[in-house]
Amino acid sequence: MKTAIICASRYGSTTEAGGWIAQRMMIEGHDVDVLPPAEVRSISEYDVVILGSGLYAHKMLPEMNEFIETNIDELKDRAVALFALAMKREPILVNGQVHGGLSHLQYLFDKLGDSVVHADMLPGEMVFERMTEQDKTGLERFYRMLSLSDEEVRIRKQPRTLMCKSDFWEFAETVMRKVRAREDRNEMD
């Protein structure tokens, strides 16, 4: 099984996560490349494509959305898995409608259809000191919009990681299981 793990990452956490997922798959003998979208020349050589990105304002990064648009036909022809790193992963119910969680990736499920064998929101991390001025200003504005107290803002600006390798290994295990199940189904057809 040749697998590409394509990671769009602004501050490095998705790339680190991609490395952990690759590590777990390689234990099972998978041949895995971890690449940013800009370095992928072609996905034709891969049986499985895993697409990951940090979540920014409820979406994957623009370079990942563009990559999917450009490669949509080939992606639809293979087993695809999606993951987004996020600080808030659980969906919430607002006025009878589900917001957040995997519903943030619905726009991609609509595009990729049946090729998606698995998708998950996985835990991310935020280190304010590493961010661009634009992101810092954007987040400060967002915190003010939520009417957070100075103390709550101070806490949110502290370096925070939710990342734990076991979550990413579990994701890799589920992807491998679902890819195998899809192959078994294809063989029976």
Ligand SMILES: Cc1cc2nc3c(=O)[nH]c(=O)nc-3n(C[C@H](O)[C@H](O)[C@H](O)COP(=O)(O)O)c2cc1C
């Ligand atoms: C400007 C900005 C916007 C973000 N928007 C969201 C968001 O909408 N939902 C969320 O759960 N996390 C959000 N995050 C947290 C990122 O998803 C998290 O930091 C992730 O680990 C970043 O991955 P990366 O370093 O690979 O880009 C945001 C972070 C920044 C800096």
